[in-house]
Amino acid sequence: MKKNGPIQSANTDPQSASYASITEALAAGNVFADQCPSRLILNHVTSRWGVLVLVALLAGTHRFSELRRKINGVSERMLAQTLQTLESDGFVARYSLPVVPPHVEYKLTPLGIEVAEQVRNLVDWIEQNVGRINLG
Numbered sequence: 001m002k003k004n005g006p007i008q009s010a011n012t013d014p015q016s017a018s019y020a021s022i023t024e025a026l027a028a029g030n031v032f033a034d035q036c037p038s039r040l041i042l043n044h045v046t047s048r049w050g051v052l053v054l055v056a057l058l059a060g061t062h063r064f065s066e067l068r069r070k071i072n073g074v075s076e077r078m079l080a081q082t083l084q085t086l087e088s089d090g091f092v093a094r095y096s097l098p099v100v101p102p103h104v105e106y107k108l109t110p111l112g113i114e115v116a117e118q119v120r121n122l123v124d125w126i127e128q129n130v131g132r133i134n135l136g
Contacts, residue, residue, distance in 0.1 A: 044089055045115055049074055049082040054108070054116035055123055057092065061107040091115055 031038045044050050052071045056062065062070070068079055083106055086092040091112035097103040108116055126133070 041089060044085050045091070045119060047082070049078055050086060051119050051123065053079070053082050053086060054091065054112065054119050057106060057108045057112070058116045058120060061095075061105050063103070063105055067106065086112070 029038045030036050031042060045054065049071070052074070053067065056067055056070050064079065064083075067083075068074060068076065071079065074082075083092060083094070087094050087106075090109060093107055093109050093112075095105045095107070097105070
């Protein structure tokens with residue numbers, strides 16, 4: 001039997017409201033929501049080494065040692081960690097070839113190419129305008 005009266009939300013307790021906002025953030029990709037995974041992805045893509053790895057891989061497939069030489073100043077540990085993170089995000093593909101010594105190559109996935117092109121636009125803008133930017 002249906003009761004007449006005001007319609008109440010099913011999510012009236014604070015935990016349900018929080019769950020609703022998290023669910024909304026996940027569905028919409030709201031970077032301003034504190035629980036939105038887009039913040040974590042943004043951090044991976046725009047980190048110091050993430051930017052450089054993405055832009056370097058736009059030129060094509062690279063071995064680990066090639067990337068390390070190309071990206072001056074990155075340690076082996078940080079490069080490995082950055083590659084693993086970008087791989088887990090689906091931006092970088094890792095290929096291990098069955099040869100001796102082991103031969104591992106990295107390249108951008110189609111999704112990685114999309115994000116790398118966006119990051120490259122930012123890098124290009126910064127390089128073109130570095131003289132106008134106050135470095136402080």
